[in-house]
Amino acid sequence: MSFKNFxxxxxxxxxxGSFAQLDEVLAEERKRxxxxxxxLVDDVHQGKPLEGRVPLKAQDQLIWVNVDEEPTTKQVDSLTEQVQAHAGKTPVSVVGLGGGSTMDLAKAVSLMLTNPGGSAMYQGWDLIKNPAVHHIGxxxxxxTGAEASRTAVLCGPERKLGLNSDYTVFDQIIMDPELIKDVPTDQWFYTGMDCYIHCIESLEGTYLNEFSKxxxxxxxxxxxxxxxxxxPEKDDKLMMASFMGGMSIAYSQVGACHALSYGLSYVLGYHHGIGNCIAFDVLEEFYPEGVKEFRQMMDKHNITLPKGICKDLPDETIAKMVKVAKSLGPLWHNVYGDGWEDKVTDELLTGLYRRI
Structure with missing residues (x-):
């Protein structure tokens, strides 16, 4: 038996306050x-105090990225072309400053600067051949745990799937809890629940081992x-929870909620965090204790989820979501173990989506 060497x-x-050290970190990469x-900075920070703190030199390139929609392979390819056109040479580092989507874009662009063709070619596991440009999250x-993970999740022409490789992992991360203090409550909740759900799925999955645990x-x-x-130190704690949640799935896997959420994102355009929350709320039979506690958290923070979004959708729309969810074999293997293919039927998935 061989073990994963991740x-x-x-x-x-x-x-x-550690964000102030970014200039010092980049100085090590700047040789000439x-x-x-x-x-690559989330455009929610445009015109805000953080913009003035980015240690930009005259020759550098600042690109405001919009992540109102889920990141796409098309967006990655467009950003890569912008970078390639900037100075006729490769950057010494790509910095992603924002949430999981922005960090995933930074990871993907750093990979595509050194690998030929479009990013959709590399959606899958270990398809990337060349090391990425140095990149910082x-x-x-x-x-989301994007700062810790070996994937950059993208919606492509066929499906939502990550660029999963050892080269995707950031070379450096800077985790400054001061940077997350003013996040709007809904977004803070939905994104934090991505971490909570990671943990529930990992801890109740068939891939569980002492490392993940x-x-x-x-x-x-x-x-x-x-x-x-x-x-009182919830920002520091959430930042570490996110990192550790990302680490916990490195040696295990997520499960049913993430599989359903990918379908919601790809077909209906729901952001990953809220998509997870919407899906998790119908998964009592899979994660009874987790769903119960999740609902307590929703009540405490006055969060109201959209309801009935799939109830009256055309059958062909549901079928598209079912196809996306069903294609995520490793996630279902983590739920059911060997023979998952017999259990994850179109009927099961259709029934779950119709309850959303």
């Missing part, structure tokens, strides 16, 4: 006067301190 982020800085850095929203249990405890106890 890569983790080699360098990380954690602490309040004309070396440039690309900053800085979360301004916590929960150690990270998953601690991450789950931190989520409870944030969303139930309202701990």
């Amino acid at each position: 890569k983790v982020v080699p360098k990380m800085i954690f602490g309040r 006067d004309d070396d440039f850095v690309v900053f 800085i979360p301004t929203l916590s929960g 150690a990270y998953g249990e601690k991450s789950l405890d931190l989520c409870r301190e944030v969303y139930i106890d309202d701990h």
Whole structure:
């Protein structure tokens, strides 16, 4: 039997105010006067104080990215072309500053600068052949675990699927809890629940081992301190929960909720965080205790989910979502183990979607 030999982020800085060290970190990558850095920054920060704190040099490129919709392979290819046109040479680093979608875009662009063709070619597992440009992730929203993971999740022409590879992992992350303090409540909740749901799926899955369990249990405890106890250091705790939730699935896998959520995102355009919440709310038979606690958290923070969104959809729309959800074999294997194909039927998935 061979065990997974996975890569983790080699360098990380954690602490309040640590964003100020970004310039120092980038100085190590800048070897010549004309070396440039690309900053991909979520456009919610445009005109806000954080914009003035980005350590931009004259030769650098700052691109505001819009992530109102889920990131797409088309968006990645367009951003890659923008970077390639900037200076006729490759940047020494790509910095992603924002939530999970922005960090995934930064990961994907850093890969596509060194690998030929369009990004849709690389949706899958270990299809990337060449190492990425040096890339840095800085979360301004916590929960997805994108800062820790080996995937950049994209909606492509055929499906929603990640660029999963060892080369996808960030070379450096900077986790500064001060950067997540002003996130709107709904977004803070939905993104944090991505982390909570990661942990529930990982801890109740067939892939579970002591490595995943150690990270998953601690991450789950931190989520409870944030969303139930309202701990005074909740920003610091959520940031660590997100990182540890990402680590917990590195050696295991997510499950039924993420599979359904991918269908909601790909076909109906729901963002990953809210998509997870909508799907999780109908999964009592899979995760009874988790769903019960999730609903307590929703009540505490006055969160109201959309209801009945799939009830009256045409059969062909539901069939498209079923196809996406069913294609995620490793996730269902984590739910049912060997023989999952016999259990994950079109009828099962159609029934779950119709309840959403």
